Amino acid sequence: MPPTIVISGSVALFGAALLSFFGSKPSWSAEELDRLRDLRLVEGPASPDPTNRHASSEEAAALGHELFFDTRFSSNGKVSCATCHLPEADFQDGTPLAHGVGTTGRRTMPLAGIDGSPWFFWDGRKDSLWSQALGPLESPVEHGGDRVQYARLMATAYREPYERVFGPLPDLSGLPAHAGPNGSREVRAAWEALPPSKQDAVSRVFANMGKALAAYQRKLQPAPSRFDAYVDAVAEGRERGDLLSADEEAGLRLFTGKANCTECHNGPMLTNHDFANTGVPAVPGMPGDLGRAEGTQDLLEDEFNCLGRYSDAKPDDCRELRFLVADHHAIRQYKVPSLRNVAERAPYMHAGQLPTLEAVVDHYDRAPAPPLGELEIRPLGLSTAEKAQLVQFLRALSSPLATDPRWLRPPGPAPEVRLAQTLGDGETTVDGSVIVEGSAVSLAAHLADLEGWTDLFRDVRAMKPRKDGTWGIDSKVFGHAHRFRPVARGDGLRLELAETDHGTASLDYRFEQVDDAHAKVVVRFHMTTPETLTQAQVVHVLRAKATVDLEDLARLSIEETP
Amino acid sequence: MKTLGLSVLLLPLLSGCFLIARHNPDADTSTTRTSKAGLYVVSYRSEVQPVPKRELHRWEIELRDADGRPVDGATIGVDGGMPDHGHGLPTRPSMRGALGDGRYVVDGMKFNMGGYWVVDLAIASQAGDDTVRFELNL
Numbered sequence: 001m002p003p004t005i006v007i008s009g010s011v012a013l014f015g016a017a018l019l020s021f022f023g024s025k026p027s028w029s030a031e032e033l034d035r036l037r038d039l040r041l042v043e044g045p046a047s048p049d050p051t052n053r054h055a056s057s058e059e060a061a062a063l064g065h066e067l068f069f070d071t072r073f074s075s076n077g078k079v080s081c082a083t084c085h086l087p088e089a090d091f092q093d094g095t096p097l098a099h100g101v102g103t104t105g106r107r108t109m110p111l112a113g114i115d116g117s118p119w120f121f122w123d124g125r126k127d128s129l130w131s132q133a134l135g136p137l138e139s140p141v142e143h144g145g146d147r148v149q150y151a152r153l154m155a156t157a158y159r160e161p162y163e164r165v166f167g168p169l170p171d172l173s174g175l176p177a178h179a180g181p182n183g184s185r186e187v188r189a190a191w192e193a194l195p196p197s198k199q200d201a202v203s204r205v206f207a208n209m210g211k212a213l214a215a216y217q218r219k220l221q222p223a224p225s226r227f228d229a230y231v232d233a234v235a236e237g238r239e240r241g242d243l244l245s246a247d248e249e250a251g252l253r254l255f256t257g258k259a260n261c262t263e264c265h266n267g268p269m270l271t272n273h274d275f276a277n278t279g280v281p282a283v284p285g286m287p288g289d290l291g292r293a294e295g296t297q298d299l300l301e302d303e304f305n306c307l308g309r310y311s312d313a314k315p316d317d318c319r320e321l322r323f324l325v326a327d328h329h330a331i332r333q334y335k336v337p338s339l340r341n342v343a344e345r346a347p348y349m350h351a352g353q354l355p356t357l358e359a360v361v362d363h364y365d366r367a368p369a370p371p372l373g374e375l376e377i378r379p380l381g382l383s384t385a386e387k388a389q390l391v392q393f394l395r396a397l398s399s400p401l402a403t404d405p406r407w408l409r410p411p412g413p414a415p416e417v418r419l420a421q422t423l424g425d426g427e428t429t430v431d432g433s434v435i436v437e438g439s440a441v442s443l444a445a446h447l448a449d450l451e452g453w454t455d456l457f458r459d460v461r462a463m464k465p466r467k468d469g470t471w472g473i474d475s476k477v478f479g480h481a482h483r484f485r486p487v488a489r490g491d492g493l494r495l496e497l498a499e500t501d502h503g504t505a506s507l508d509y510r511f512e513q514v515d516d517a518h519a520k521v522v523v524r525f526h527m528t529t530p531e532t533l534t535q536a537q538v539v540h541v542l543r544a545k546a547t548v549d550l551e552d553l554a555r556l557s558i559e560e561t562p
Numbered sequence: 563m564k565t566l567g568l569s570v571l572l573l574p575l576l577s578g579c580f581l582i583a584r585h586n587p588d589a590d591t592s593t594t595r596t597s598k599a600g601l602y603v604v605s606y607r608s609e610v611q612p613v614p615k616r617e618l619h620r621w622e623i624e625l626r627d628a629d630g631r632p633v634d635g636a637t638i639g640v641d642g643g644m645p646d647h648g649h650g651l652p653t654r655p656s657m658r659g660a661l662g663d664g665r666y667v668v669d670g671m672k673f674n675m676g677g678y679w680v681v682d683l684a685i686a687s688q689a690g691d692d693t694v695r696f697e698l699n700l
Contacts, residue, residue, distance in 0.1 A: 031585060034676075035676060038676060118618075167589075262675070263647070263675055264675070266615070266616070266672075267616050272674040272675055273616065273674075274652055274674045319669060319670060322653050322670070323618065323653040323655060323656070323669070323672070324653070324654065325650075325651075325653060325654050378647070405572050478697075523628075545609075
C-alpha cells in the first residue's frame with residue numbers, strides 16, 4: 001500500500017476521533033429518521049381532485065393561465081390573481097394585508113403545492129382549489145366584480161378555449177351588465193331578479209372559471225430544498241457534506257424535537273393541512289375575527305362545496321366535508337401554512353402580524369394567550385442560540401419552484417433575451433437586450449417618471465448567496481437589500497449603487513427604435529467584485545438580474561401597447 | 563374536561579421535557595383487544611396499510627362475543643385523540659354500515675401528525691354496552 005494513502009487514512013481516523021470528541025455530526029435514531037422522511041418533499045404531479053374533472057387537463061390549465069393574469073376580471077380593470085399572487089415572489093405579495101380594489105383582512109397565501117390540501121383560505125372556508133379561486137373574484141375588496149360580468153367576459157373574450165374544455169356556453173343574452181349574489185345592493189338585487197335557470201347557468205360558467213384556474217395552479221409545484229437533499233443523504237447513509245451547516249442541523253433537531261414544530265408542520269409540505277390557535281394577536285382596528293369557527297360555517301353553506309351541484313365529486317368523495325369537526329375549538333384557529341420557502345415571504349401569520357422569522361420563533365417560544373379561544377401551544381424555553389438555530393434551519397427550506405417557467409409569466413411567447421458578459425480585473429460587465437413591441441420614446445417617457453420605476457421594480461428581484469455557491473432569488477423588493485440611486489438620462493435611466501462601502505455598481509437601461517412597431521431595450525450592468533463574492537457569483541447575479549429586468553420590461557411594453 | 567386541561571398543563575412539568583410527537587414505548591398497539599368489561603373481542607383493520615398520517619381512511623371493525631361468535635346488529639361510536647397533547651381526533655368518524663358476520667365499517671378516520679394516538683370505540687348491542695381502546699404509535 002502506498003504510504004500516502006496510509007497517511008491520509010490515519011488523518012481521516014484522527015479527524016473522526018476529533019469529531020466524536022468535540023461533539024461531531026449528530027446522529028439520528030430510527031424513530032427520528034422516520035420523522036425526517038415524513039417531511040421529505042414528494043415530487044410529482046398534483047394530487048387527484050375528484051371535485052374537478054378538468055383538474056389535470058392541459059387545455060384547462062392554459063385557460064386558467066390566461067384568466068390568472070387577466071385584469072379585466074375586476075371592477076376597475078386593474079386587478080388579476082397575479083396582483084397579489086406575484087409569480088416572482090412565490091405567488092404572494094410580501095405585505096401584511098392583501099390589496100386588490102380595496103384592502104383585505106388577511107395575508108396573501110403562496111400557491112405552490114397547495115393542491116394537496118383538503119381546506120383553503122386561512123379560515124378553511126373552501127374545500128377545493130377551484131372553489132377557493134371563486135372567492136376573491138367576488139370579494140368587494142379583491143377583484144370586486146360579479147359573476148354575470150365575468151360570464152359575459154368569458155363569452156366575448158374566451159368563448160373558444162372555454163367551449164373546448166367545458167362544452168357550449170349557455171345563452172347569456174338578456175343578462176344585465178352586473179349581477180351576483182355577493183356584490184353591492186344593486187348587484188344583488190339584479191341577481192335576485194334573474195330566473196333560477198339563468199342564475200344556475202351563470203354560476204356554472206363561474207364555477208368552470210374556478211376549475212380552469214385550479215388546473216393552472218396545480219402546475220405550481222415546489223422543488224426539493226437543501227433540507228430535502230440532507231434527508232436523502234441521511235436516510236441513505238451517504239455523506240451529508242455541508243448540505244446543512246451545524247447550526248441548521250441543530251435547528252432541524254429543535255424543529256422535530258424540543259420546539260415541537262412537527263406537531264403541525266409535518267408531511268411533505270411541512271403542514272398537516274389542519275388549523276390551530278397559536279395565540280396570534282388580533283390586529284388593532286380590524287373587525288373581530290373568529291378564524292375557522294366562521295370558516296366552517298361558511299363552508300357548510302357554500303354552494304360551491306364538495307357536495308354542491310357544481311362539484312364533480314360523488315358524495316363518497318366528500319368525506320373530508322362530511323367528517324368535518326365544527327365546534328368551539330375552531331375559534332381563532334387558522335390554517336397551518338406550508339413552511340416551504342417560508343424565509344422568502346415575510347411578514348407572517350394570517351394578517352402579517354409578525355414581521356420576521358425571528359419574531360415568529362419568539363412568538364412560539366413565548367406562547368402568549370390568544371385574544372379568543374383555546375391556546376394550542378405551550379412555551380418552549382428556547383435559548384437565544386436555539387432560537388437563532390431554528391431560524392437558520394427555516395432558511396434552508398427555500399427552493400425555486402419545480403414548474404416550467406412558461407407558467408410563471410403571463411401567457412404568450414417568452415421575450416427573447418440576449419446576454420453577453422465582459423470580465424475585467426475585479427470588474428464585470430453584462431450587456432443584454434430584448435426586442436419589444438412599441439416605441440422607444442413612449443417606453444422612455446413612461447419610465448422617466450420615477451414612480452413608474454418604483455412600480456416596475458416590484459417585479460425585480462435581488463439575489464442572495466446560498467451555501468452551494470449559487471445565488472438564490474430573494475423576493476425582496478429591489479432596493480431594500482441594496483439602495484440604488486436613479487440618475488435620469490435622455491434615452492433611458494441609470495441606477496448607481498448609493499452605498500460606497502462595497503465597491504461600485506451601476507445599472508443602465510436604454511431604449512432604441514428598431515422599426516415602426518418595435519423597440520430594443522438595452523441594459524448594461526457593471527459591478528466591481530466586492531470582497532465577499534467571487535467574480536463567478538457577480539456574473540451570476542448580473543446575468544440573472546438582466547434576464548428578469550428585460551423580461552419585465554418586455555412585458556410592460558406589451559401591456560402598454562393598445 | 564377539567565382534569566384533561568390540568569393534565570395538559572402538568573405534563574410538561576412532570577415529565578421534565580416537552581411534548582413531542584413521540585411514540586409511547588409502553589403502548590399496547592395490538593389490533594385485537596378485549597373490551598373493558600369483557601363483553602367483546604374487537605379487532606380493527608385499516609383500509610390503508612400501514613395506518614396513514616394526514617389521510618382520511620376507513621377502518622373495518624370486527625366484533626366477537628366472549629365465546630368467539632360474531633356480533634351483528636351493533637352500533638359503534640368513535641372517539642379518540644392524543645392523550646399527551648390533550649386534543650381529540652381532527653375529524654368526527656362514524657360507523658358507516660355493517661358488512662355482516664360481525665364486521666362493520668367506520669369512516670372518517672384521520673391522524674394529522676405522528677406520535678401516540680388512542681382510538682376509543684363505544685359498542686352497543688343486545689349483548690350490552692362496552693368500550694375498547696386501541697393504541698397506535700404513528
